[in-house]
Amino acid sequence: MDARHPQPAEVPAPALTLPGCPLCDADGGHLVVRLPVCRVIRADEPGFPALYRVVLNDHVAEWSDVSDADQADVMRVVNTVERVLRELLHPTKINLAALGNVVPHVHWHVIARFDWDSHFPAPIWAQPQRAVEPGQLSVVSQLLPRVDDVLRQRLLPS
Amino acid sequence: MDARHPQPAEVPAPALTLPGCPLCDADGGHLVVRLPVCRVIRADEPGFPALYRVVLNDHVAEWSDVSDADQADVMRVVNTVERVLRELLHPTKINLAALGNVVPHVHWHVIARFDWDSHFPAPIWAQPQRAVEPGQLSVVSQLLPRVDDVLRQRLLPS
Numbered sequence: 311m312d313a314r315h316p317q318p319a320e321v322p323a324p325a326l327t328l329p330g331c332p333l334c335d336a337d338g339g340h341l342v343v344r345l346p347v348c349r350v351i352r353a354d355e356p357g358f359p360a361l362y363r364v365v366l367n368d369h370v371a372e373w374s375d376v377s378d379a380d381q382a383d384v385m386r387v388v389n390t391v392e393r394v395l396r397e398l399l400h401p402t403k404i405n406l407a408a409l410g411n412v413v414p415h416v417h418w419h420v421i422a423r424f425d426w427d428s429h430f431p432a433p434i435w436a437q438p439q440r441a442v443e444p445g446q447l448s449v450v451s452q453l454l455p456r457v458d459d460v461l462r463q464r465l466l467p468s
Numbered sequence: 469m470d471a472r473h474p475q476p477a478e479v480p481a482p483a484l485t486l487p488g489c490p491l492c493d494a495d496g497g498h499l500v501v502r503l504p505v506c507r508v509i510r511a512d513e514p515g516f517p518a519l520y521r522v523v524l525n526d527h528v529a530e531w532s533d534v535s536d537a538d539q540a541d542v543m544r545v546v547n548t549v550e551r552v553l554r555e556l557l558h559p560t561k562i563n564l565a566a567l568g569n570v571v572p573h574v575h576w577h578v579i580a581r582f583d584w585d586s587h588f589p590a591p592i593w594a595q596p597q598r599a600v601e602p603g604q605l606s607v608v609s610q611l612l613p614r615v616d617d618v619l620r621q622r623l624l625p626s
Contacts, residue, residue, distance in 0.1 A: 372562055374550040385543065392532040403572060404530055407565035411581060411589035414561060423569060431569035433593040 326368040333415040334369050342458045343465050347383040350391060350461055352454065353419075357442060358434055359451045360399055360422035362391050371414040387465060388418050394460050395422040398453055402430065422450070484526040491573040492527050500616045501623050505541040508549060508619055510612065511577075515600060516592055517609045518557055518580035520549050529572040545623060546576050552618050553580040556611055560588065582608075 327334040337344075339351035342362070353361040364387050370376050376384065392404050401422035408418050423430055426446055428438040485492040495502075497509035500520070511519040522545050528534050534542065550562050559580035566576050581588055584604055586596040 372550065372554065373564060374547045374554065374562070381543065381547075382540075385539065389532045389539075392530065396530065396532065403567075403569050404532070405565070405567045405569065406531060407563070407567070407591075409561075409563045409565070409591055411561050411563070411591070433565075433567055433569070433591065435591040436593045437595065 326370070328369040328415070331369055331415050332413055333365055333417060338365055338417070339363060343462050345383075345387065345465060347380050348387055350387065350465065352458065355434075357428045357438075357447070358421060359447055359454060360395055360401070360457070361434075362395070362420045364388050364391060364418040364420060366416040370416050371410065373408055373416055376416060384416075384418065388420055390464050391420040391461060394457055394464065395420065398457050398460065399450060405433065407433075424450075484528070486527040486573070489527055489573050490571055491523055491575060496523055496575070497521060501620050503541075503545065503623060505538050506545055508545065508623070510616065513592075515586045515596075515605070516579060517605055517612060518553055518559070518615070519592075520553070520578045522546050522549060522576040522578060524574040528574050529568065531566055531574055534574060542574075542576065546578055548622050549578040549619065552615055552622065553578065556615050556618065557608060563591065580608075 329335070332338060337349060337351055339353045342350040342352055348364050348366050351363050351365060353363055355361045364384060366376065366380070366384060373381070388406065395401060395404060399422045402425040403423045405421040405423055406418060408416060410416065421434060426442065428440060428442045429436055430439065432439060487493065490496060495507060495509055497511045500508040500510055506522050506524050509521050509523060511521055513519045522542060524534065524538070524542060531539070546564065550564070553559060553562060557580045560583040561581045563579040563581055564576060566574060568574065579592060584600065586598060586600045587594055588597065590597060
């Protein structure tokens with residue numbers, strides 16, 4: 311075997327990308343960790359500081375078209391994000407969603423919801439229910455660098 | 469071994485239920501198929517005839533508290549519902565979501581979305597974008613008994 315010419319199995323397959331897709335052309339937010347199958351980004355959505363997304367690296371529109379192995383890998387990451395948000399932020403509830411009507415490239419929203427947030431208990435896409443005290447948002451925002459660090463510790467190989 | 473007294477391993481564990489929880493006290497909609505770990509129901513939501521839910525039988529609030537084995541089983545069912553909706557209804561997009569802010573008992577929404585529906589491309593919880601032609605909804609509704617049949621064929625052991 312020639313070490314200069316690795317076997318095909320050693321060469322990672324190039325990601326399937328669609329030029330013009332916002333999640334193929336860019337990370338889609340503040341990159342927390344890039345993994346072989348997917349990446350975790352923080353969305354910086356106004357009013358919802360703890361809105362993370364687990365974005366499939368390949369351009370695939372529907373969840374059921376993702377291979378079993380990649381689905382398992384993405385779900386392992388979604389679980390880790392959910393657990394870290396629960397441990398560090400103690401939200402009232404976690405919301406998970408893969409919609410993709412506007413950007414049909416598989417991405418899971420993992421959102422820490424609080425009973426004081428602008429929309430709770432409605433989904434974040436509904437009409438707001440109340441104004442939010444900026445101090446409450448700021449308490450959450452200040453914890454996010456720590457959330458990002460713990461996510462990297464748990465998700466990156468040691 | 470006494471056949472009248474099966475070993476503990478042969479006795480299914482009773483479901484974890486919380487009296488007063490709407491998804492512990494009732495199926496939560498039109499029951500399509502009941503499986504050991506979860507059930508599939510059709511929600512009969514106005515404007516969204518093809519809104520199915522995969523409901524965990526046990527009362528667990530957060531996805532990351534569901535065991536790996538049960539998560540895999542629920543995701544297999546979510547995938548099957550998604551695939552059958554795609555095959556029979558040809559929606560513009562599938563939306564998946566596990567929110568549970570109002571009923572904190574794990575249930576996945578599996579929603580066939582159409583570019584003509586009242587909210588597309590917004591999530592179904594957002595403000596409506598347009599009125600819908602009743603004839604379009606009725607075309608989808610007429611196909612649902614067939615969707616339910618195919619779901620039972622694919623999900624129940626033969």
